[in-house]
Amino acid sequence: MSKTPAVLCKNKWLCATELSGGTKGFNHPGIMGFQGKAFLAFIREMLQNALDANRGDGFIRVIIKHLEILRSAIPDIDGLVDIITRCKDGEKDKKVLASLDKAIADLSKDKIHVLQLADYNTKGLMGSVNDVNSTAHALLKADGVTNKADIGATGSFGIGKFAQYTLSNARATIVTSVSCEDDGTYRPLVQGKAILKSHKRYDEALGRDVIYKDESFFGPDDGNFDAAYEYGDLPDWLRRGDGSLGPDTQGTTISVLAFNYQENWKELMIGLTLQNFFAAILYNKLELEIGDVVINKDTIQSLFTDLDVVNAVRDFGRYDEFEMSYFYYKALTSENSIKEVVNIPELGDVELTILVDRSLPRQVVFNRNGMKITDQMAGLKRFRMVKPFACVVEPLDKEARETLRQMEPPAHDDFLPGHASDEAVGRRILKALETTVKQFIDTHAGFKASQESNVTELSDLLADTTDDQNGDRGEYNIHGAVKISDETKTIGFGGRKYGSVSVGTLNNDGETETVSGGKVTFEGPENPPGPITDRPGLDPTSGNGFNVSSPASLDLGGDQSVEGTSEGKKGVRMHVKHRGVLKGKRQFKLETLVKEPVKLEIAFQRNGLSESDDLVVVSSSVGEVVNGKVHVELDQNNSRIEVTFDRDFRGGSVGIVAHAI
Structure with a gap:
């Protein structure tokens, strides 16, 4: 030159x-x-x-x-x-x-x-x-x-x-x-x-x-x-x-x-770097110093769970994407992950990695040259009859990377066949990718026919909430008896699936523990199943609940009555899993099985990468709002409560903590 x-x-x-x-x-x-x-x-x-x-x-x-x-x-x-x-x-x-x-x-x-x-x-x-x-x-x-x-x-x-x-x-x-x-x-x-x-x-x-x-x-x-x-x-x-x-x-x-x-520029840039380049960092292609913080394959795990980083990304409005990237990172690093190299006609060799775990979001991400491209590829956004998983797709050779790169828009956040040098070839490649990835997921995360059953008699115990714009989402109450057999079941409710139920704090020795008028008895494993979520910042031994997806019997309510005050008394904790956009206004159905009316203080938390994120209630359809919490008296009748939080956010797991007052 x-x-x-x-x-x-x-x-x-x-x-x-x-x-x-x-x-x-x-x-x-x-x-x-x-x-x-x-x-x-x-x-x-x-x-x-x-x-x-x-x-x-x-x-x-x-x-x-x-x-x-x-x-x-x-x-x-x-x-x-x-x-x-x-x-x-x-x-x-x-x-x-x-x-x-x-x-x-x-x-x-x-x-x-x-x-x-x-x-x-x-x-x-x-x-x-x-x-x-x-x-x-x-x-x-x-x-x-x-x-x-x-x-x-x-x-x-x-x-x-x-x-x-x-x-x-x-x-x-x-x-x-x-x-x-x-x-x-x-x-x-x-x-x-x-x-x-x-x-x-x-x-x-x-x-x-x-x-x-x-x-x-x-x-x-x-x-x-x-x-x-x-x-x-x-x-x-x-x-x-x-x-x-x-x-x-x-x-x-x-x-x-x-x-x-801005004051949190460093934490924000750390979070956005992890969100978009976790693969490049993990593969030792990229190492950074942002301010006084070193980011490499040895520090990435701790930075994903750093509360200041999490809050900076949340304030920027990218918490969901950040959280998803943590799941993909987890798939790439877990010893339980399964890897397979496949050859896609007209594309080349592609590596597929999948981790199956109940805490994961059923999402597929495409990385190229160490950078996250998209987890919103058409045809790979909704999965039915599969266990929760995270899947990472990465082209291995230069020719495959170049072919996919040609189909990316200027933002490098999608694959569009119209951008390929030959649109027809681009369509065939994307269709072959979609088919191959679905087969891979079905092989390693799909439910077998012998493991499936519908338990429609439980439908009365759960809220029937369908969001026409955002798809189905279940909200799960913990009253009544739920029996999970030795085989993992997909339990359906009028075409909907429910994924998890949790309550209070549990000892790790598998013993029965009474929790606010209910009890949990483990029949199968020596130790209780893991926490409801395996996200960083949540200590499995600190009372984050459990997932009723392994042999267990859950018995809450019955003739038990809730009495006393919250001081020195363990409260019931219910995790509600939402799909789609969770707006500031949200409905919850409360099931009450008590001998006499009880007055509760109900608090809401969003669970995720940080240990807790209190949701402040500004209005409620029942009871009264006191210091961002709802005070309400409930009797034997089931009740619906519609609350409005002080801000909107997307998806995630919501914890409901209730105490008798």
């Missing part, structure tokens, strides 16, 4: 004139496409770029850190502010003006927030930014161009590069890269870029207004809008590593100016 000689002139922020007279507004499609998910887009796009740039001799190491840089240490920051200020001239859109004012304010502070991502053991940006065939040009100058040479590269559309600007309130970044050129020498490259809007400026020499482009570049002040190919007088924070040039500093650094800083 050709390269530009070292340029000694001072670096500045410059903006080229638009000779055609055309203009571009502030709403750049490449940036707006990531609107509302900037942190997610940054992690997915920047880490897949790093994986695609692997130079082939080990794992990729990525360091992400937050810096506060003195304004005086940012080269030509006044030049960038001047360009942003000129973008305000003639602008009438209040939202755009507010964004430009925010950029100016952030860049005018004594210290500037900077987010910096640096990858190592990567190739760096090769060639000159003005060479249209170079990777440097593709990242910094081209639209819709990738120039990635590796077949099966994770990214491919040349759109993801815009994710780096979404975290900048000034839409400005500076790229520093060290690459090994064709002659074996190591060379730095430094160029900044800001994507704003077209604007006018009066040119005294021409005696008229001149239109300037929406893109500005930081580099040598020589009129070529090129990068700097030596460090010169650039500050240390813009240099790679210790500033030396060699294999140890080879790679690329993205410095996001005016970073949209």
